[in-house]
Amino acid sequence: MSQSEQFASDNYSGVCPQAWKAMEAANRMDEPAYGEDSWTQKAADGLRTLFDTDCDVYFVFNGTAANSLALASIGQSFHSVICHELAHIETDECGGPEYASNGAKLLLGQGENGKLTPESIEHLVTKRTDIHYPKPKALSLTQATEVGTVYTPEELRVIRAVADHHKLNIHMDGARFANAVAALDVHPSEITWKAGVDVLCFSGTKNGLALGEAVVFFNRSLAEDFEWRCKQAGQLASKMRYISAPWCGLLEGDVWLENARHANACAQRLAEGLEGLPGIQLRYPRQVNGVFVEMPEPLQAALRAKGWRFYNFIGGSARLMCSWATTNEQVDRFLSDVRALVS
Numbered sequence: 001m002s003q004s005e006q007f008a009s010d011n012y013s014g015v016c017p018q019a020w021k022a023m024e025a026a027n028r029m030d031e032p033a034y035g036e037d038s039w040t041q042k043a044a045d046g047l048r049t050l051f052d053t054d055c056d057v058y059f060v061f062n063g064t065a066a067n068s069l070a071l072a073s074i075g076q077s078f079h080s081v082i083c084h085e086l087a088h089i090e091t092d093e094c095g096g097p098e099y100a101s102n103g104a105k106l107l108l109g110q111g112e113n114g115k116l117t118p119e120s121i122e123h124l125v126t127k128r129t130d131i132h133y134p135k136p137k138a139l140s141l142t143q144a145t146e147v148g149t150v151y152t153p154e155e156l157r158v159i160r161a162v163a164d165h166h167k168l169n170i171h172m173d174g175a176r177f178a179n180a181v182a183a184l185d186v187h188p189s190e191i192t193w194k195a196g197v198d199v200l201c202f203s204g205t206k207n208g209l210a211l212g213e214a215v216v217f218f219n220r221s222l223a224e225d226f227e228w229r230c231k232q233a234g235q236l237a238s239k240m241r242y243i244s245a246p247w248c249g250l251l252e253g254d255v256w257l258e259n260a261r262h263a264n265a266c267a268q269r270l271a272e273g274l275e276g277l278p279g280i281q282l283r284y285p286r287q288v289n290g291v292f293v294e295m296p297e298p299l300q301a302a303l304r305a306k307g308w309r310f311y312n313f314i315g316g317s318a319r320l321m322c323s324w325a326t327t328n329e330q331v332d333r334f335l336s337d338v339r340a341l342v343s
């Protein structure tokens with residue numbers, strides 16, 4: 001399958017040139033291991049500059065590890081984590097968060113367009129306060145959400161007020177955090193620590209890296225002993241520079257933001273091209289790099305027969321995901337195939 005036939009996932013894309021160049025630069029000489037290298041220092045400092053705050057930064061291999069270990073740093077085994085019923089930590093991490101925290105329970109909330117509402121949070125926290133109920137301790141928000149929508153700074157502030165009232169820490173699954181920043185056109189701090197987020201799992205994998213997620217603790221008290229947690233979980237890379245150097249490639253000149261803007265723009269082009277075609281309607285508002293459409297089954301089958309790849313997610317809608325590597329030509333070719341099939 002060539003890149004040109006897929007809208008399956010931003011996880012399918014290759015490494016962006018800037019990250020690759022930084023990887024080559026890090027490959028020129030030996031460097032200390034286990035994060036003691038100059039690239040890891042540079043990448044961590046770069047993220048502190050980006051967020052404009054003195055946060056603790058750690059690099060792990062993938063998003064499930066980042067989410068699981070970050071949540072395990074917030075709550076104990078007898079606690080619970082409130083998340084949306086469509087959250088990746090619930091649907092696609094194979095019990096990772098529960099396992100890493102030795103049993104913390106996920107409490108599933110609701111909300112339109114994949115976003116937890118303050119009311120849903122309030123309900124889950126207050127519906128039971130007896131000793132038999134796992135005590136709510138953390139709130140997990142996915143930004144951008146699994147259905148391609150974003151929490152606005154104001155929505156985050158309202159949720160923070162509820163979290164403060166119930167002494168909850170906030171974890172942010174930032175698998176597509178860059179796309180949310182690009183879509184909202186805000187400074188990254190506006191939708192993280194200034195909105196009361198305690199820890200962010202910032203994905204590099206979906207933003208042009210081969211692998212590598214940054215776990216960014218804005219609430220540094222939660223980061224205590226996190227490196228030991230990573231080591232025990234097999235998430236302390238000996239040659240850490242091969243994760244952190246590409247991160248430097250993303251941070252240099254805000255490549256991370258350009259990659260996200262491009263992916264979002266491709267999704268917008270796709271959504272606009274699909275709008276109004278017979279039998280096709282958007283399932284969720286297109287806000288970042290994913291387009292979720294209701295599409296007749298025969299049309300989906302015909303597109304797949306032509307070699308196009310995409311997942312059916314979230315109630316059967318087709319998810320069309322764009323990445324830094326998506327091209328306008330690819331989008332236009334898909335649209336032309338769809339138009340030919342529906343005419």
Ligand SMILES: Cc1ncc(COP(=O)(O)O)c(C=O)c1O
Nearest residue numbers: 062063064065088142146173175
């Ligand atoms: C919303 C979301 N969170 C987290 C992840 C991290 O998953 P992985 O463990 O595959 O890197 C993904 C998928 O890649 C995702 O879509």
Ligand SMILES: C[C@H](O)[C@H](N)C(=O)O
Nearest residue numbers: 008009010011088092
């Ligand atoms: C869902 C799957 O696990 C992956 N996170 C993706 O978005 O493609």
